[in-house]
Amino acid sequence: MPPRRHVTLALIAIVAFIAFSFLLSSGGQQRAAFDTSIVPSDSVLHGVATAPKLENATVKAELGNAAWKLLHTMMAKFPDQPTEEDSTSLKSFVYLFARLYPCGECARHFQLLLEKYPPQVRTRSSAATWACHVHNEVNTRLEKELFDCSKIGDFYDCGCGGDDDEKAVATTKPKVGSGSFTPLKLEKDGGLTRGG
Ligand SMILES: Cc1cc2nc3c(=O)[nH]c(=O)nc-3n(C[C@H](O)[C@H](O)[C@H](O)COP(=O)(O)OP(=O)(O)OC[C@H]3O[C@@H](n4cnc5c(N)ncnc54)[C@H](O)[C@@H]3O)c2cc1C
Structure with a gap:
Protein backbone atom coordinates (compact mmCIF):
# COMPACT_ATOMS: atom_id res chain seq x y z
CA MET A 1 0.00 0.00 0.00
CA ILE A 38 -30.21 11.82 43.58
CA VAL A 39 -29.63 9.49 46.46
CA PRO A 40 -27.41 11.24 49.01
CA SER A 41 -24.63 9.04 50.28
CA ASP A 42 -23.86 8.66 53.98
CA SER A 43 -20.94 11.06 53.66
CA VAL A 44 -23.26 13.69 52.17
CA LEU A 45 -25.93 13.19 54.82
CA HIS A 46 -23.61 13.07 57.79
CA GLY A 47 -20.81 15.37 56.67
CA VAL A 48 -19.42 18.35 58.52
CA ALA A 49 -21.82 21.28 58.97
CA THR A 50 -21.21 23.86 56.28
CA ALA A 51 -22.02 27.22 57.89
CA PRO A 52 -19.75 29.36 60.06
CA LYS A 53 -20.75 30.58 63.53
CA LEU A 54 -23.76 32.88 63.47
CA GLU A 55 -22.79 35.85 65.61
CA ASN A 56 -25.91 37.99 65.33
CA ALA A 57 -28.30 36.86 68.11
CA THR A 58 -31.35 38.51 66.53
CA VAL A 59 -30.76 36.82 63.19
CA LYS A 60 -30.13 33.54 64.99
CA ALA A 61 -33.44 33.75 66.88
CA GLU A 62 -35.45 34.77 63.79
CA LEU A 63 -33.86 32.02 61.76
CA GLY A 64 -34.57 29.50 64.52
CA ASN A 65 -38.19 30.56 64.76
CA ALA A 66 -38.73 30.25 61.02
CA ALA A 67 -36.84 26.96 60.82
CA TRP A 68 -38.80 25.33 63.63
CA LYS A 69 -42.03 26.51 62.03
CA LEU A 70 -40.99 24.92 58.74
CA LEU A 71 -39.95 21.68 60.42
CA HIS A 72 -43.06 21.27 62.59
CA THR A 73 -45.41 22.22 59.76
CA MET A 74 -43.64 19.76 57.48
CA MET A 75 -44.28 17.02 60.04
CA ALA A 76 -47.94 18.05 60.36
CA LYS A 77 -48.27 17.67 56.58
CA PHE A 78 -46.33 14.44 56.29
CA PRO A 79 -48.47 11.50 55.11
CA ASP A 80 -50.23 9.42 57.71
CA GLN A 81 -49.03 6.28 56.01
CA PRO A 82 -45.93 7.29 54.08
CA THR A 83 -44.37 5.17 51.41
CA GLU A 84 -40.85 3.89 51.93
CA GLU A 85 -39.72 6.68 49.59
CA ASP A 86 -41.60 9.36 51.57
CA SER A 87 -39.90 8.20 54.76
CA THR A 88 -36.47 8.09 53.16
CA SER A 89 -37.04 11.59 51.78
CA LEU A 90 -37.96 13.01 55.17
CA LYS A 91 -35.05 11.30 56.87
CA SER A 92 -32.62 12.58 54.24
CA PHE A 93 -34.12 16.06 54.51
CA VAL A 94 -33.58 16.16 58.28
CA TYR A 95 -29.94 15.11 57.96
CA LEU A 96 -29.32 17.60 55.14
CA PHE A 97 -31.17 20.31 57.11
CA ALA A 98 -28.84 19.61 60.04
CA ARG A 99 -25.77 19.75 57.82
CA LEU A 100 -26.77 22.92 55.94
CA TYR A 101 -28.51 24.86 58.71
CA PRO A 102 -27.07 28.38 58.33
CA CYS A 103 -26.08 28.78 61.98
CA GLY A 104 -22.93 26.68 62.21
CA GLU A 105 -22.86 26.09 65.97
CA CYS A 106 -26.60 25.27 65.98
CA ALA A 107 -26.06 22.82 63.12
CA ARG A 108 -23.21 21.07 64.91
CA HIS A 109 -25.25 20.69 68.10
CA PHE A 110 -28.22 19.49 66.09
CA GLN A 111 -26.11 16.87 64.30
CA LEU A 112 -25.06 15.51 67.69
CA LEU A 113 -28.69 15.47 68.75
CA LEU A 114 -29.57 13.44 65.65
CA GLU A 115 -26.98 10.87 66.61
CA LYS A 116 -28.80 10.42 69.88
CA TYR A 117 -32.32 10.78 68.49
CA PRO A 118 -32.42 9.75 64.82
CA PRO A 119 -35.43 11.05 62.86
CA GLN A 120 -38.62 9.01 63.27
CA VAL A 121 -40.29 8.81 59.90
CA ARG A 122 -42.66 5.84 59.84
CA THR A 123 -45.85 7.89 60.32
CA ARG A 124 -46.83 11.54 60.50
CA SER A 125 -47.48 11.18 64.18
CA SER A 126 -44.10 9.67 65.01
CA ALA A 127 -42.37 12.33 62.89
CA ALA A 128 -44.25 15.15 64.66
CA THR A 129 -43.52 13.69 68.07
CA TRP A 130 -39.86 13.28 67.22
CA ALA A 131 -39.58 16.91 66.01
CA CYS A 132 -41.26 18.16 69.18
CA HIS A 133 -38.87 16.10 71.26
CA VAL A 134 -35.70 17.35 69.57
CA HIS A 135 -36.97 20.94 69.71
CA ASN A 136 -37.44 20.43 73.45
CA GLU A 137 -33.89 19.12 73.69
CA VAL A 138 -32.70 22.38 72.11
CA ASN A 139 -35.03 24.32 74.43
CA THR A 140 -33.46 22.58 77.42
CA ARG A 141 -29.95 23.47 76.30
CA LEU A 142 -30.98 27.09 75.76
CA GLU A 143 -32.86 27.12 79.09
CA LYS A 144 -36.18 27.81 77.40
CA GLU A 145 -39.60 26.62 78.44
CA LEU A 146 -40.48 23.11 77.32
CA PHE A 147 -43.38 22.47 75.00
CA ASP A 148 -46.05 19.92 75.91
CA CYS A 149 -45.69 17.49 73.00
CA SER A 150 -49.10 15.96 73.66
CA LYS A 151 -50.49 19.26 72.27
CA ILE A 152 -48.44 19.26 69.08
CA GLY A 153 -51.38 18.11 66.92
CA ASP A 154 -53.46 21.07 68.13
CA PHE A 155 -50.73 23.61 67.63
CA TYR A 156 -49.41 23.17 64.10
CA ASP A 157 -52.13 23.48 61.53
CA CYS A 158 -51.69 21.11 58.65
CA GLY A 159 -53.75 23.54 56.54
CA CYS A 160 -55.67 20.63 55.13
CA GLY A 161 -59.13 21.61 56.30
CA GLY A 162 -60.45 22.58 52.90
CA ASP A 163 -61.80 25.99 53.95
CA ASP A 164 -60.19 29.34 53.29
CA ASP A 165 -59.40 30.10 56.89
CA GLU A 166 -55.91 28.63 56.99
CA LYS A 167 -54.26 30.17 60.00
CA ALA A 168 -50.56 29.51 60.17
CA VAL A 169 -50.77 28.37 63.76
CA ALA A 170 -54.00 26.86 64.96
CA THR A 171 -55.11 27.34 68.52
CA THR A 172 -58.02 24.97 68.09
CA LYS A 173 -58.23 21.34 67.07
CA PRO A 174 -56.71 20.62 63.65
CA LYS A 175 -59.21 20.51 60.83
CA VAL A 176 -60.09 17.12 59.47
CA GLY A 177 -58.81 16.85 55.95
CA SER A 178 -60.51 15.45 52.92
CA GLY A 179 -59.24 12.28 51.33
CA SER A 180 -56.86 10.20 53.38
CA PHE A 181 -55.50 13.06 55.47
CA THR A 182 -56.54 12.49 59.07
CA PRO A 183 -55.73 14.56 62.16
CA LEU A 184 -52.50 13.97 63.97
CA LYS A 185 -52.54 11.33 66.69
CA LEU A 186 -49.44 10.93 68.75
CA GLU A 187 -47.36 7.81 68.55
CA LYS A 188 -43.73 6.83 68.25
CA ASP A 189 -41.97 4.50 65.83
CA GLY A 190 -40.48 2.78 68.84
CA GLY A 191 -38.05 4.30 71.28
CA LEU A 192 -37.05 7.84 70.42
CA THR A 193 -33.48 6.66 70.04
CA ARG A 194 -34.41 4.25 67.27
CA GLY A 195 -34.09 5.40 63.67
CA GLY A 196 -37.26 5.56 61.60
C1 LIG B 1 -32.12 22.91 64.48
C2 LIG B 1 -31.97 24.14 65.32
C3 LIG B 1 -30.93 24.26 66.21
C4 LIG B 1 -30.75 25.42 66.97
N1 LIG B 1 -29.68 25.52 67.79
C5 LIG B 1 -29.47 26.67 68.45
C6 LIG B 1 -28.30 26.86 69.25
O1 LIG B 1 -27.46 25.97 69.35
N2 LIG B 1 -28.13 28.05 69.90
C7 LIG B 1 -29.05 29.07 69.79
O2 LIG B 1 -28.85 30.14 70.37
N3 LIG B 1 -30.16 28.91 69.03
C8 LIG B 1 -30.39 27.76 68.37
N4 LIG B 1 -31.52 27.62 67.61
C9 LIG B 1 -32.55 28.65 67.65
C10 LIG B 1 -33.47 28.42 68.87
O3 LIG B 1 -33.92 27.09 68.94
C11 LIG B 1 -34.71 29.30 68.81
O4 LIG B 1 -35.35 29.16 67.58
C12 LIG B 1 -34.41 30.77 69.02
O5 LIG B 1 -33.70 30.94 70.23
C13 LIG B 1 -35.73 31.58 69.14
O6 LIG B 1 -36.44 31.04 70.24
P1 LIG B 1 -37.96 31.33 70.56
O7 LIG B 1 -38.06 31.51 72.04
O8 LIG B 1 -38.46 32.41 69.71
O9 LIG B 1 -38.77 29.98 70.22
P2 LIG B 1 -38.40 28.82 69.23
O10 LIG B 1 -37.57 27.79 69.94
O11 LIG B 1 -37.88 29.36 67.94
O12 LIG B 1 -39.82 28.17 68.98
C14 LIG B 1 -40.81 28.84 68.19
C15 LIG B 1 -42.17 28.49 68.72
O13 LIG B 1 -42.34 27.09 68.61
C16 LIG B 1 -43.11 26.62 69.71
N5 LIG B 1 -42.34 25.55 70.35
C17 LIG B 1 -41.44 25.63 71.35
N6 LIG B 1 -40.96 24.42 71.65
C18 LIG B 1 -41.56 23.55 70.82
C19 LIG B 1 -41.49 22.15 70.64
N7 LIG B 1 -40.71 21.39 71.39
N8 LIG B 1 -42.26 21.58 69.69
C20 LIG B 1 -43.07 22.32 68.94
N9 LIG B 1 -43.19 23.64 69.04
C21 LIG B 1 -42.44 24.26 69.99
C22 LIG B 1 -43.37 27.79 70.63
O14 LIG B 1 -44.66 28.29 70.32
C23 LIG B 1 -42.33 28.79 70.21
O15 LIG B 1 -42.75 30.10 70.40
C24 LIG B 1 -31.68 26.47 66.83
C25 LIG B 1 -32.74 26.34 65.93
C26 LIG B 1 -32.88 25.21 65.17
C27 LIG B 1 -34.01 25.09 64.18
Missing part, protein backbone atom coordinates in the same frame (compact mmCIF):
# COMPACT_ATOMS: atom_id res chain seq x y z
CA PRO A 2 1.41 3.43 -0.92
CA PRO A 3 2.39 5.60 2.07
CA ARG A 4 -0.21 8.29 1.16
CA ARG A 5 -2.98 5.73 1.43
CA HIS A 6 -1.69 4.75 4.87
CA VAL A 7 -1.85 8.35 6.03
CA THR A 8 -5.39 8.78 4.66
CA LEU A 9 -6.59 5.63 6.42
CA ALA A 10 -4.96 6.71 9.67
CA LEU A 11 -6.64 10.12 9.42
CA ILE A 12 -10.04 8.54 8.76
CA ALA A 13 -9.54 6.25 11.77
CA ILE A 14 -8.64 9.21 14.03
CA VAL A 15 -11.62 11.29 12.86
CA ALA A 16 -13.96 8.30 13.35
CA PHE A 17 -12.55 7.72 16.83
CA ILE A 18 -13.02 11.39 17.83
CA ALA A 19 -16.57 11.48 16.44
CA PHE A 20 -17.46 8.25 18.25
CA SER A 21 -16.01 9.53 21.56
CA PHE A 22 -17.93 12.81 21.18
CA LEU A 23 -21.19 10.95 20.56
CA LEU A 24 -20.62 8.77 23.60
CA SER A 25 -19.82 11.69 25.91
CA SER A 26 -22.70 13.90 24.76
CA GLY A 27 -25.08 10.96 25.16
CA GLY A 28 -23.75 10.50 28.70
CA GLN A 29 -24.32 14.17 29.48
CA GLN A 30 -27.87 13.94 28.17
CA ARG A 31 -28.50 10.92 30.35
CA ALA A 32 -27.05 12.76 33.36
CA ALA A 33 -29.32 15.75 32.71
CA PHE A 34 -32.39 13.49 32.85
CA ASP A 35 -31.15 11.39 35.73
CA THR A 36 -33.32 12.44 38.67
CA SER A 37 -32.18 9.75 41.08
